[in-house]
Amino acid sequence: MKVLEGIRVLDVSIAMAGPFAAQKLADLGADVVKVEPLGGEWQRHVSAGGARGNEVNASFLSLNRNKRSVSLNLKHDEGRAALLELVRTADVFLQNYRPGVAARLGVDYDTLRAIKPDLVYVSMSGYGETGPYSAKPGQDVLLQALSGGLHSARRDGEAPRPAPFFLVDAFAAYSAFEGTMAALFHRQRTGEGQRVDVNMLDAIIAAQMQELSVFTVGGVPQESSDEIHAHSYIRAPYGIYPTRDGYLAISFAETDVLARVFGDDRLEAYESERDGFTHRDAISRLVTENLARETTEHWLDALGAEGVWVGPVHDYASLVHDPQVAHNGSFVEYEHPTEGRVTTPGFAFRLGSQTQEVYRPAPLNGQHTHEVLREIGLSDEDIEALERGGAAHRDPRGTPVASA
Template identity: 75%
Template sequence: MKVLEGIRVLDLSIAMSGPFAAMKLADLGADVVKVEPPAGEWQRHTAAGGADGNEVNASFLSLNRNKRSISVDLKSEAGLDALRRLVASADVFLQNYRPGVARRLGVDYESLRAVKPDLVYVSISGYGETGPYAARPGQDLLLQAMSGALHSAGRPGEAPTAAPFFLVDAFAAYSAFEGALAALFHRQRTGEGQLVQVNMLDAIIAAQMQEISVRTVGGVAQERSERIHAHSYIRAPYGIFPTSDGHVALSFAEPAVLAELLDEPRLAHLEAERDGFTRRDEISALVEEGLRRRTTAHWLDKLGVAGVWCGPVYDYDDLLADPQVRHNESFVSYDHPTEGPVTTPGFSFRLSGSPQTVDRPAPVNGQHTREVLRDAGYDDDAVARLEEKGVIHASPLAEN
């Protein structure tokens, strides 16, 4: 039996943070019903990195496995009534609308709590439900830029460089997932539902627990280095260094050890904790000079044997071919009815007694509309009438 088997989740979210959080609940066995408009969630139709897909793009596939899809017009009274019926048998309701939209649609916490008093209602926003920035667009890059994190790496005078993936969306998703689980546990003990509020700004601030505390507790300002250095609050050498044919990642190496390995006596008298911060540009320059003399393979072998923390710098093709990644089965593969073979990142944790599996591919829009409405008590004639009026959409792939 899976951990969340018997738990029903209504996922009204779009883009990444909400769908990712809902998918993690689905992977644990929850029955996650993705509620989409008749045209489908916009992410279905927005190319991810140019990967258009046949009918469903790669981004949507990656964030919506193990879900069912119902396609319904919530702007119609009949559609809203259908949603309320679903809420009556739901445990978790998740949305990431802009502040105020849920209330206008009639699907805010107070409205739905009247339907299901013990509902766990998860709301994800960009900056918070209220406050001076509440109406701002909660987009990942904008939150990265505001978070302060981008001034912890790079060189003075150069533009800060953002993370090359949706870092803030991911942290917000994990926060929503964690909050939903905590609220479900609370409900199990007390019988009480509650509102879980997550915002992307708080999520990325909390993720920098150590770094920001160095500033707030230790009073140490962020100071970027002139030389290669990946983090302003970590001693040198620390970063991605060029070799004669590529790059190598290097962290927390003792200068005296590197002095021997790189044949660089100028490092021999430097002490890691004493000089690693105050003379980090000098240390980084000497390390860079030494590593450029030989190949990446040479340094990974020589540094590794000496116990120096080092590693390869991969692209995605390298990652997919790596033996540890293959051993861990870090990716999952399945067949999709319109996209064919699909491979995406798998599960971030494993449970020995309740393994996570891909039981459903990411649904096509409205694939389970009839099925879900029947679960809510609609008979076949009522479903057919809603379909005729355009209140709902049922995919041709749906089973009758």
């Protein structure tokens, strides 16, 4: 039995953070029913990098495995009524509408709680449901910029540089997953459902627990450097440095060890703990100068043999072939009905008693409309009437109707 087997999640979210959170529940065995509009969720039509695929693009595939799709028009009375019937069978309802939209659609917490008192209702937003920023667009790079953290890795005179992946969306997704699991555990103990509020701003602030505490408790300001340095609160050398033929990552290296490996007596003038902060630029300048003399492979061997924390700097093309990644099984492969063989990142944790797997590929829009609506008692004739009236949609390659 999977951890969340028997738990039904209604996922009406879009884009990344909400669907990613719901997918994590699906990976643990929850029956995640993705409720999409008749034209399909927004992410079906917009993909990062323009990776559109045959019919289902890469972005949608990456965030919706192990789910079923029901296509309903929530602006249609009969479509909304079908959703409310589904709510009676659900344990979790997850949405990331802009503040106020859920109430306008009649799927706010108070309305759904009246139907299913023990429902766990997860509401995700950019900045919070109320407050001066609540109506602002909650997009990843905007939240990265607001979070304060981008000033911790820049060089003097350079603009702050955001992370090259959707960092805030990912942290918000993990926060929603964590909050949902906590609420389900509370419900198991007490029988009580509740509302779980997650916003991207709080998620990225909480992720900087150590750094922001160094500032708020220790009073240490963020100070940028003239030379390469990846984190204002860690001593030099720390960051990504160029070599003769590429780049090398160095973390917490001792200056006396570097002096010996480099054969550079100048580094002996600096003691790591004493001078690593106050003479950060001078140390980093010497490290940069020395690393440029030899190849990345040379320094990986020479510095690694002395216990220095060093590593390669992968791009995606080299990451997917890394031997540790292969050993861990960090990527999973499965067959998709329209996209063929699909390879995506796998699972962030493992349970000793169970194996997580892709047991259902990312669905076609409305692929499971008949299947799911039958489960709440609607007949094929009822569902076909919803389709004719514009309240529902079924992909013809989905579950066949009984008469077929």
